[in-house]
Amino acid sequence: MTVLEVKGIEKSFGESHILKGLDLTVEKGDVIAVLGPSGSGKTTLLRCINFLEKADKGTLVFGGREYDLANMTKKDIAAVRRRTGFVFQNYNLFANKTAIENVTMGLTVARKMDKAKARTIGMDLLEKVGMADWHDRYPSQLSGGQQQRVAIARALASDPEIIYFDEPTSALDPELIGEVLAVMRRLAEAGMTMIVVTHEMDFARNVSNRTLFMEHGVIVEQGPSREVFEHPKEERTREFLRLEDSPHV
Amino acid sequence: MTAATWELILESFTKILIPGLLMTIPLTLLSFGIAMVIAVTVALIQYADIPVLKQICRFYIWVIRGTPLLVQLYIGFFGLNNIGISIGPFAAAVLVFSINEGAYCAETIRGSLEAVPKGQLEAGYCCGMNFLQIMTHIVLPQAFRSAFPALFNSLIGMVKDTSLASNITVTEMFQKTMQIAGRTYKFMPLYLELAFIYLMFCTVLTWVQRWSEKKLSHYETQGGR
Ligand SMILES: Nc1ncnc2c1ncn2[C@@H]1O[C@H](COP(=O)(O)OP(=O)(O)O)[C@@H](O)[C@H]1O
Ligand SMILES: [Mg+2]
Numbered sequence: 432m433t434v435l436e437v438k439g440i441e442k443s444f445g446e447s448h449i450l451k452g453l454d455l456t457v458e459k460g461d462v463i464a465v466l467g468p469s470g471s472g473k474t475t476l477l478r479c480i481n482f483l484e485k486a487d488k489g490t491l492v493f494g495g496r497e498y499d500l501a502n503m504t505k506k507d508i509a510a511v512r513r514r515t516g517f518v519f520q521n522y523n524l525f526a527n528k529t530a531i532e533n534v535t536m537g538l539t540v541a542r543k544m545d546k547a548k549a550r551t552i553g554m555d556l557l558e559k560v561g562m563a564d565w566h567d568r569y570p571s572q573l574s575g576g577q578q579q580r581v582a583i584a585r586a587l588a589s590d591p592e593i594i595y596f597d598e599p600t601s602a603l604d605p606e607l608i609g610e611v612l613a614v615m616r617r618l619a620e621a622g623m624t625m626i627v628v629t630h631e632m633d634f635a636r637n638v639s640n641r642t643l644f645m646e647h648g649v650i651v652e653q654g655p656s657r658e659v660f661e662h663p664k665e666e667r668t669r670e671f672l673r674l675e676d677s678p679h680v
Numbered sequence: 681m682t683a684a685t686w687e688l689i690l691e692s693f694t695k696i697l698i699p700g701l702l703m704t705i706p707l708t709l710l711s712f713g714i715a716m717v718i719a720v721t722v723a724l725i726q727y728a729d730i731p732v733l734k735q736i737c738r739f740y741i742w743v744i745r746g747t748p749l750l751v752q753l754y755i756g757f758f759g760l761n762n763i764g765i766s767i768g769p770f771a772a773a774v775l776v777f778s779i780n781e782g783a784y785c786a787e788t789i790r791g792s793l794e795a796v797p798k799g800q801l802e803a804g805y806c807c808g809m810n811f812l813q814i815m816t817h818i819v820l821p822q823a824f825r826s827a828f829p830a831l832f833n834s835l836i837g838m839v840k841d842t843s844l845a846s847n848i849t850v851t852e853m854f855q856k857t858m859q860i861a862g863r864t865y866k867f868m869p870l871y872l873e874l875a876f877i878y879l880m881f882c883t884v885l886t887w888v889q890r891w892s893e894k895k896l897s898h899y900e901t902q903g904g905r
Contacts, residue, residue: 483802509808517806523799527821527899537807540817569899589808 432459433492434592434624435480440489440500442472442479449475450486451648457593457626462619464635464656465628467645468671473628474520476645477595481517482508494592513541516586516594521602522578524570530557530581531566534588542589556584560614576607580614587618594618596627612638632675636660644668685869692860692870693877696853700877703852707770707842711777712835718782723789724815737786744783750844752776757848773845781838788830792823825896832889836882843878853877 435457442450449472457463465473479486479500486500493511524533531553538549557563560580570578579599586594599615600608612631616638619625629635635642636656643653644665652665663669722737744752756776757769767775796819804814824831846855857874861867 481806483805509810512806513808515806517803519799519803521799523797523803525800525803525818527818527825536804536817537809540813541808541810571900585803585807 433457434459434461436492437480437500438490438492440476440479441487442475442484443487449648450479452488453645453648453650455643455650457624459624460622461624461641462639463626464639464642465626465645466630466635466642466671466675467651471646472648473645474597477517477597477626477628481512481515481595483517513589514592516589516591518579518582518586518594518596518599520598522570522575522582524578524582524585526570529567529569530562530573530584533570533581534585537585537588553584553588556587557581559587559617560584561610574607575603576610579603579611583611583614583618593624593626596625596629598628598630600629600631630675632660632672644671646671681869685866688864688866689869689873692857692873695860696856696874696877699851699856700853700881703770703850704839704842704881707773707777707845707850707852708835708839711774711842712781712838714774714778715781715785716831718778719785719789720820722782722786723793724820726786726790727793728811741783741786744780745787749776749780749841750847752780753844753848769845769848769850772848773842773850777838777842777845781834785831785834788827788834789823792827792830793819795826796822825900828893828896829889832885832892836885839881839885840878 433456435455437453437455439452439454440450441448441452453476455463465476467473475484478484479489480491482503485503489500491498491500491511494514498507498511524530525536528536531550534553534556535544535546535549538544538552539546554563554566557566560583562577562580562584565573565577565581570581573581583594583599596615600611603611608631612634615625615627615634619638627634627639639656641653642656642659644651644659644663644667646667652659652663652668654664659668660672663672722740725733725737753773753776757772760767760772800818800822801814804818809817842852843854845852846858849855853874857870861870864870
């Protein structure tokens with residue numbers, strides 16, 4: 432079953448053409464790793480399909496409906512967002528809310544869910560990401576890895592069809608990356624549909640079922656992760672993988 | 681100082697303090713309360729970039745900040761009287777002080793709103809909240825926290841500015857002191873006494889500020905990010 436389909440998405444910032452007509456299809460349970468050098472438009476792609484940026488062109492098929500990305504109504508945006516989750520590179524937890532409040536806000540405020548019910552759901556999710564013991568801490572009292580795990584629980588709160596991750600471990604100290612990747616791996620194994628922009632090659636190779644390599648606003652190569660990693664078709668992909676795989680010193 | 685001067689100081693103390701409690705403080709609190717409502721509204725309109733309304737807000741701030749408070753008081757009382765609108769000195773003072781303070785505080789709050797990281801707003805959208813929900817639950821509380829010292833500064837300034845209301849016949853502390861001084865010609869002790877009472881009021885406010893800041897800072901802890 433197709434969860435999401437993006438067709439011909441284009442985006443420019445002023446003179447610079449950032450996304451040059453990308454197509455993307457996501458099936459239920461897919462974990463798609465998006466690779467590419469810095470500045471290739473990965474963040475812009477995720478932001479456009481969750482309407483944090485307005486695309487200039489393109490269509491989105493989601494939940495059995497087709498939307499024109501350049502002409503979304505507020506209502507349509509809200510309807511799609513209610514069924515998607517977003518995890519930011521720098522977590523973006525609400526600074527004035529505790530971990531549990533961060534997770535339940537979307538339920539109690541946006542959906543007017545009963546506070547007690549939302550709390551039960553929220554505590555369950557914090558349990559899942561190993562943060563239940565920290566539920567009453569504020570973001571400033573948590574490490575980066577802990578904040579990102581709370582952010583993942585927050586993205587899960589709305590029971591989304593798909594979660595977008597924008598380099599979820601790039602802002603983390605190396606020793607904290609593992610705990611976040613472990614949570615994401617468990618989500619993937621539980622069947623969650625995810626698009627993950629990442630520089631973690633092990634995650635892309637071993638956890639994602641499809642890998643997509645983009646550069647200069649176009650998809651250079653995509654396919655089953657095993658194939659892309661073991662037999663990359665394009666010279667650019669080979670070069671990129673070689674550089675990323677070499678130890679960073 | 682003579683015994684008579686001491687007696688005058690003691691005797692006038694309550695006479696000055698009472699209009700302070702009954703006039704200066706209510707005038708300040710009422711005007712500041714209304715000013716805050718104006719300020720948050722005007723700041724939010726600018727933050728949300730609402731066309732037309734935004735231009736009106738800029739115009740309001742431009743005019744109010746570019747004209748003297750004393751002149752505004754005269755327009756609000758004598759001027760309005762002149763064109764047949766008489767609302768009485770106290771109401772005129774509240775009107776002018778809140779409109780005046782609203783403009784300054786709007787700028788303070790707008791600055792603090794813009795200093796809240798954009799990611800907070802974006803995360804709110806991604807959780808399904810709408811603009812107003814994000815503002816009330818996330819962005820405004822954080823902006824208010826960082827604007828708090830500056831806003832309190834404005835409040836303390838306003839306590840003293842209310843003395844200008846004496847010009848439009850409001851019997852607050854300064855007006856009362858002038859009356860006593862006019863009768864007794866003891867300017868030095870009386871005005872020093874008045875200054876001391878203002879200082880007391882503001883000292884209490886400083887304590888309140890310190891206490892509130894401690895209460896408000898619960899989510900900011902040392903370290904972390
Ligand atoms: N809001 C913006 N305004 C102008 N240029 C932008 C904006 N956001 C991104 N860009 C530009 O778009 C290009 C792609 O950025 P981005 O999508 O963040 O790349 P990636 O996530 O792959 O590193 C970069 O050159 C960046 O400078
Ligand atoms: Mg990026």
